[in-house]
Amino acid sequence: MAWNCLPAVDVTGSGRPVLLPDEIECYYLSSVDLLCEEDSYSSFPHLKSGLLILTTHRLLWLSDSAAAGAGSAYAIPLGAISHIFSAKKSLKAMFASPRVRFQLSMSADGRVDASGSGSVSRSVVVTIVVRGKGDVDAFLAKFWESWRGRAWEVQSAPSSSSGPGATANSGGIYGSDGTVRMVGVAGILRKEQEQWESTDRSLQEAFHDLNALMSKAKEMVMLAEKMRQKLLSGSNSQTNAGDEEMGSKEEMQDWLLSVGIISPVTKESAGALYHQQLSRQLADFVKIPLERAGGIINLIDVYCLFNRARGTELISPDDLLQACSLWEKFDVPVVLRKFDSGVMVIQNKSHSDEQVFAKIKILATKPEALRAGISASDAAMTLGVAPAMAKEHLLSAESKGLLCRDVSPDGFRFYINLFPEIDLHDMRLLKDHGVYASWVKAIHVPG
Template structure:
């Protein structure tokens, strides 16, 4: 069954190399090849067969690599995901008259998912894993993504309401400590204690700043990617701009190129598909710098740019 026939699922955008286009804040969590999506109760729902399943922090994306098309199941619509199981108690007489694909799928691990579809109906579908993969690992990461509810995450955290009170009380205690003279052993010990307390406070503030920076890093990378795509689009429309504008635009593109890839392919998420998905991500990434370089780049330069964007030396 083609992906286009499963119109009960929203369509997903796919890159030229066959990878799902991630939305803002979306991270790829796991990949599974040769996955089917079958209805458990409603035969009017068109099934999907032989798809590459990409689990992200927001969706289950079913990619049909031959047609470069995809359908997505939002994690927000999943009411419950049941543990993997196999149909050991299927009727053997019934399997004689059923199709070979349906009878063979009964022996593969199935993850039953209860979903909510518009306007207000509940359906049960099954993710059938027909490849040799650790289904329990995928199921665990699916539960983690559902519980994390990353699609509901706020862009920034509000400051604590009690912070001004604590800041107002600190100077009085500091002034009191400064007015006390440093005399004798007790004064030296008190001075050393103040030094340690000050160092501890500075370290705590540094970690708070680091956490805030890490929470904003993903948003900055997404903003940089949008700006880079916009600059690339405008470069073709404004080919008659002067040298100064082109130079500043190139400097901006160099800066944005060094920001990095939002969701790099890793062995942990891709598994056996690591080299395939890594090459596809490289094909998507290298298109922009190659076009900027006039259609040709040295392999060493591509290697350096890609690894710098991934944040790795491998």
Template sequence: MAYLTSHFLVFTTGSDTLKSIPLKSIVYEGKESVEAYTSFMGRNPKVKFHVRKSDPVAIVKSGQHTSTSFLDVIDGVIVVKSDLQKTILEKLTQALERKEWKNDDSETSKKRPDEGFKASGAGIGGIIRRKKEKQSVASKQIDEAFDGDLESLMRNAKNVITLATKCKAKLSREDGGGEVDELSKMLEGMGIVGGVTKDSAGDNYTSQLAREINDWLIPTLHNKSKTSSTPIINVTDVYVMYNRARGVDFISPKDLIMGLEHAEKMFKGFKRKDFMGVKCVVGKQFREDIVASKILNWVEESGKTVDFLSKNLGVNEVMGKCIVEEVEGGGKLVRDEGVEGTKFFKNEFDRFFEQAGIKA
């Protein structure tokens, strides 16, 4: 009697003995590797196959533990009933073609070997440690994936910008007119702006960069004036915002300073200003006396903090502190440092001295 599973061929050799042959040990190179034949006079239908000598055969005896021996022959033959010969041949062939034992082998290889018990892995400390290890692995995988994707994105973005720049230049040479403007608007809508580079501009890099900075900075200052009473941007913010607008091919801080210097001289659309050591750019209509007047009006009735004045000026607190100290240095403000913090007041000492007839 024989039994067929997805992994073994099991058959009887006696009244109390079962033998099993792993299907992976059967040589299978096509349907011809397994054959059915009948002995003389049509008796004893058989199914014949070939087994590798090195593969073990498990021998199971009733009521005893499993023992293992090795086949001594290459040919394997099982005797079956005549009406089952064709069915067993088909089923055995199908099982050999599916090779389901390979799935078990791959799953086993994925499992980590048992490392045994470790004191460091016990208790709450062990749980926290294992959680940190998993987070570290996950973080590393995310970083690697992000770096790879970002590198690919930047590489492809450069190719797109190069192609767009060539198209724009070709249309300009052929007097494309509205098509050039349409292409520029389309690229800007996608967030792609082909910035001036040293490779593309050559000896004209400085002048072209200055023009590009000016064309970007003037509208930026104008937009800021809509939401702020004082259109001031420090150079650090200019660097970040401008490179973000370029999208790719970032320029260096040194190139930005150089571009700002040339743009100020060439176009006179903005001014560079230094507030207590902090370098800024301001609109060409900017006047320090107007800023000082605004601050004096805000502190007319009561003292105000740097935070309050910065918000009203529309600048960050660091920038606001520099502006207020600049006005204070001009003698128009005084400060009072108390438990509520530092507050600035209008300087009334000159008026007091004048009323008292005292010369300051």
């Protein structure tokens, strides 16, 4: 296939699609095929058994090998979809893999037209075949919602003023330093403009929320009505036996519960995918803080940073841990590491303890350190890490036999390990070279 009609999607190092600014992922389905019903339309790629991600802007399809960086990833802009067919209820459909069909507009040159307007030359029908587990009805509902939401139109308005390049870079937590620098009067003016825009946007969002609340309110009113009637009927038949009342109470509790949980089925069925995606996202996210922290970072720090970046959609410590432990299965450049003391850190795969140990060795063999040992804070300054982290490094250097400890009323200090150098058969023997000799020299200098 020389070319195909779908735009390709960039994939991050850990196999997550690069999202557009303001684009939010809404739903995941695994083991999904995308088929074009017109076989003759050869420019539609052959998409078998991949991960389908519904976002507010696009349908993203990632092949399983895309995670490894080798496969392919394609996007279908929701704007190009002209119709979503409702699910067919037939006996045959019950046994086959669930399908969702939609109509896709193509521009004159045979590409998928994102704008969805103007030169529509033809349209094709695309079928989503869900081979894996997943709630297709919930997906369909979300699909409709996103398609109708037209988020891509809302977003395009403010971005036109600040330039497409700038917004593309500052999308979500992937943003590095894509923001326009503020210099001089132009900078002040731009800042003013941005402030004005953001107020405008937050006002819009507020009304959005209001809309959402109103639509929910409708459901709530219905539910309340239902409960009221149930209670009424209950009071009418008060003479009835107690067990029926119990039954109605149970039912009411069920309703009350269902108000609290947003979509329990979805969470259950997408549970595995959730952690997988979280894991990949975390791997992408952790790169910059990791660099800043010198290749190794405390898990607790990552938890704070990650949740701060997520803003409202906070994750639990448990989810974070699970996401980190999934890294073993993916080809990501970071690993979770547990020190003997139980402290957990995230570190680069390329991070080598040898380098750290070499630095510690240099520090511990300085005359002052030979005499008085080193503390965690000494090591922290040399290594440029937090004292707690430095202590972990010292402890692992100790377990490698590089250092040994001195616990005294003065505190907990580490010394270069001299034990291996001491001759067991002649305890008073002193070689004129080696660390032992320089240690003896060092302790005799002051007098």
